[in-house]
Amino acid sequence: MGAQVPLVDYLVLTPEPHLIAHECTQCGARFFDRRNACASCENDQFKQVDIATSGEVKAFTIVSMAAPGVPVPFVSAIIDCDGTSVRGNIIDVEPDDQHVQLGMKVALATTSVGTDSEGTEAVGFGFRPIA
């Protein structure tokens, strides 16, 4: 297997794929990107935490029209991962309102985004329904 890079820096591929966040040491607010001070309490100390790898769909949309180059349809969703809201696609599901439902349980899964000229694979993530 060739080298892999995550699609975004808050996706960690090893030992098991999971998402990470910067957590405010004072109020516990979590951010996927860097902040100079916590948007909730202004504290400027953060620690890195792992995000739960399963959760519940609390909002979704099935996108049928997108920017050029973005394959459609796809299911965009907001997942409540044990109290942390995460944005991601729901994958491995028929993109219709019979198969995608509010409140459904899903788990983090990785997807291949493609391979570059040096043979490095970019790995993305989505959420797969839990049977």
Place this chain on the structure above:
Amino acid sequence: MADDIYILGITMTKFGKHPDKDVVDLGAEAIRAALKDGGVTMKDMGVMAAGNLMGGGGIAQQLQKQIGQTGIPAYNVSNACATGATALRTVIMAVKAGECDMGLAVGVEKLAGAGLLGAGGAPKKDKEAWEPSGRFGAVTNTDGRIGTNTMPGVFAQVGMEYGHKYGGTSFELFAKISEKNHSHSTLNPLAAYQKKMTLEEIMGDIMIAYPNTRPMCSANCDGAAAAVVVSGTKLKTLSKEQQRRAVKVSASILTSDPYTESCQVLPDVNTLTRRAAQQAYEQSGVSPSDLNLVELHDCFATAELVHYDNLMLCEEGGAADFFLSGAPWRDGKTPVNVSGGLQSKGHPISATGIANIWEVCHHLRGEAGDRQIEGAKVGLAHVIGLGSACGVHILEKSAA
């Protein structure tokens, strides 16, 4: 005690396609009409604020050159879809502060044929080496890979989130909201689209981002709106007719979004709207049950639903029941978007936050013709710009 604030003159252009006019032509048309409506000229204005998002910048000065350069302070403002309301709020603050006794706010946009908003970024070229960049260290575009950036999808999720929290929503319910607004639009000659649509037509149209089909999305179009603001003290020196037609601004509020847990992944359009509404009701002494009409920011059918709740037109969690009771139809208890709303009237971004105030003023003055809400005395105009900014204005018929 700060002086009272009134709208002295206000107008909107026809919304739609204006291929023969540029933003300066459209903005100038709106300003000239608003000045005429108020019986004043540029020489009477002590301040000006102008908004235009898609143009090259400096719209206020461009407009002054088109209609009258008097040397007054000009503010070019930008606050996404709340840009028009921000221009108005800027002028109101200046007049309230006593810096001047009259001012001009204008918003103008050329958006016909703009397509899908929020779909940005060039696709990565094949075979290029992955290189992390940006705040998330992304090696390529994430739109479509990590959810959606486009507006119809973002606001679809806003409506679905409400449904998950409180229940009672469905594709059909959201489509029915759109059916109402398209029906209302048939009475508005300035709307971009005045076509009544059946529920079947709306649900059967092209799906953009479930549950929003095309007619459930705001219509990209061209348009401008302008307003002349006057202090209560100055108004007393003007003619009886000007005093009679002036509309009192009982509350003028602008909020941005406070931190909430999920706002980093889905913009929270609820909390800042609820806060703006609360402040507006407190400032004006008006309660939601006093409102004779409401123009709210139905950029998508899914958004209108959540704002019934955010503006406290219903009990918390009761937006679906509120709609199903018939309350927001023009013959209902609290008519909402009798202009046709953004879905049919159109949404030339920077003009929207003044055009919705024009609609309310039009009814309070008793000048709304076929779509007049009879006896309207109090109305509310709401607008939201993603990012976010929320403007809420409460307007009352002049006592004079």
